[in-house]
Amino acid sequence: MDEQGRARRPGGRSARVRAAVHQAVTGLVSERGYGNFTVGEVAARAGVADTSLYRRWGNLEALLSDVLLTRLNAQAPMPDTGSLPGDLRTYAANVAREVTGPDGLAVVRLTIALSGAGRQGLQARDEFLAERRRQLQAMLDRARDRGEDPPDVLGVLDHLLAPIYMRVLFDAGPLTPDYLDGLVNRLLA
Amino acid sequence: MDEQGRARRPGGRSARVRAAVHQAVTGLVSERGYGNFTVGEVAARAGVADTSLYRRWGNLEALLSDVLLTRLNAQAPMPDTGSLPGDLRTYAANVAREVTGPDGLAVVRLTIALSGAGRQGLQARDEFLAERRRQLQAMLDRARDRGEDPPDVLGVLDHLLAPIYMRVLFDAGPLTPDYLDGLVNRLLA
Missing domain, CATH: 1.10.357.10 (Tetracycline Repressor, domain 2)
Structure with missing residues (x-):
């Protein structure tokens, strides 16, 4: 779905943010395991504001499931x-x-x-x-x-x-x- | 086995230490989950020296399995x-x-x-x-x-x-x- 989204809207900000956030979560999961990091740490690593993450996913748990x-x-x-x-x-x-x-x-x-x-x-x-x-x-x-x-x-x-x-x-x-x-x-x- | 041990040797130091350590591990597991505490924290909560735990179990992983x-x-x-x-x-x-x-x-x-x-x-x-x-x-x-x-x-x-x-x-x-x-x-x- 990610790939299709990016193909339809190359360079779209929303797709770029999603890809960066997914990559940040994947990295944190492999380093620390599920449940051992915060939304703030995901946001910092992805280079986006906490508020963007909360607006899009609501909470860390929903973000983890989505990834x-x-x-x-x-x-x-x-x-x-x-x-x-x-x-x-x-x-x-x-x-x-x-x-x-x-x-x-x-x-x-x-x-x-x-x-x-x-x-x-x-x-x-x-x-x-x-x-x-x-x-x-x-x-x-x-x-x-x-x-x-x-x-x-x-x-x-x-x-x-x-x-x-x-x-x-x-x-x-x-x-x-x-x-x-x-x-x-x-x-x- | 723990209970039997205490019944056979009431007040035995070894059995008392074992019971205190098992209880400390059980408490820490339920509060933080497996893998989220150290041998030092178990020892402090059980009121025994770190060295007693290392001598008896060798490492945290063996202690967790035993419990x-x-x-x-x-x-x-x-x-x-x-x-x-x-x-x-x-x-x-x-x-x-x-x-x-x-x-x-x-x-x-x-x-x-x-x-x-x-x-x-x-x-x-x-x-x-x-x-x-x-x-x-x-x-x-x-x-x-x-x-x-x-x-x-x-x-x-x-x-x-x-x-x-x-x-x-x-x-x-x-x-x-x-x-x-x-x-x-x-x-x-």
Whole structure:
């Protein structure tokens, strides 16, 4: 969305500010972790006024969600391969690549940080998770529209997402293609 | 173990120090989160010398693991009901109670904190997880010795532990007895 925005309005101030702020947040997250910096520190690093950030995002929690959602949507968009098994296999591979990549367990870390950040944190967390769930639901709805018999979103969370995250979190075993295929087959059985 | 230690040797200095240090760690974790305090702060709160802590635990990471492992072993010991389905149901109920209780996602939080705490952190994390895995393996070994056909430890992690943790972490759905039974039945199918 960022890229498209910049393509439509090259050099637009709003897009420049957004890119600078996202970069500042990404840097602070990797240096200190979620929840260990303030809006003022983001603003200083991005070279913009605190007030610009508050006007645009409302609070730090909403800003953190926006940054992670933008990156996830760019790096791991929901697949649309034309078949449910194809979509689930691609989805599993995307998630596995994401959680073993440089961002690692960013979703888990952000979720934990937001869970402990009061009402605004919980609201940002719920909006973030709801958006990811909507995207997954849309993928499953396309399968149903094609006459396939998809699992529900919670089934995908329980038996595809959860094992992948836990294996990384607990360093419990490698995410091989065979392992990921096994999860998808079990989910579809 | 702490309580038993004090009962066996009432007033023993070693047991008193251990209890005071565990209490100090628990307080600091709940106030600031894992990874956001030093050995010196634990020592000051517990009223003991830094050197006592280093002599006994070696480093902060090993101390954190010891505290959490002690609490888990006290609050959620591995069941031994005499049957595999009974053990797995009790285990699932214990984990569900633990992750929805006041300590919440302590295991996930500690694991993340230790993962980012250098070599000593990774070592403490791996020892902590290996100990929990040994306990689970012992439960599954007892089932095999009785002639039952248990899943392996990774199967329990993937399809019993992982969904329970993820549902709490992502606030995705309630951990009802029916839901937990469904996970166990699916694991045994």
